[in-house]
Amino acid sequence: MSSHHIVREKQEPALLILSLDNFDAGHLGELLEWSPTVLAAAPAAEALFAAGIHIDYLLMGGDEEAPLQAGLQLIRVENEPLLTAAMNFLIDKEYPAVNSVTAQFSPELYLPYTTQITLIIFWGGQKFIAVKPGFEKWKPAGSKIYINHIPPDLVCHNLTETGNGNWVTATDGFIKLAFMQPYLFIAEDI
Structure with a gap:
């Protein structure tokens, strides 16, 4: 019997990387273990590319230069925060869950999405989870x-x-x- 696992598209949470500041590489490796769809903000992309990590979607402002990587798709972000653009993209594509790595966490920015997608946010050495009553x-x-x-x-x-x-x-x-x-x-x- 093979030890390989078959993972269906969107079965695992997507991985949204807004920042890698103060985030342990070992934890990043754990999040990448099941080959999730990876969305990254342009400032975090350079470190991901340097580590050989494949990015599926790159979130970029309208005036930023796009790096070259095979299979990389661009999400141009204008007139809205990167988080808003990323969450709307994931919800529109019907992802059921997302792990978000960020250097800033404000619950009120994530609350509008809690009814549409399962959220786990990694920030400040902690894992934040949006939970329902009960x-x-x-x-x-x-x-x-x-x-x-x-x-x-x-x-x-x-x-x-x-x-x-x-x-x-x-x-x-x-x-x-x-x-x-x-x-x-x-x-x-x-």
Whole structure:
């Protein structure tokens, strides 16, 4: 039996690289393991090309020069942020999920897309996930999570608040989050 895996197009999350600043190459390798569709902002492209990483789509402003790479398709971005152009492209192409690597994370910029695509954002040594009310996940005791913008009606199970949005699991088992807003972002260290 072969150890190779067959991955259907769009089965794995797309990979959106807006910046590689302070992002570990080992983590990038993990994200590239299943050969996702790669979208990259022009400033990050040079480092990706130098590392021999294939980019499928390059996000570029109207006045930027396009580098040459076989199979590279350009997405010209004018009058909107790169994130907006990338998310609209992925949603239009019916990608179900995206891993986004960025040097700046503002939840309010990602929230408009949470109902249309599954989001995982890598920023500042953490992995942020947009979760729905009723979210639950098994975690070992002592695991740390961060909850961004804690809603006033948040009810947590198996989590103890340690301050400033930081929480720790009390025991091995499922953590559960209940809240009324459509989504919130939680984070784990990577």
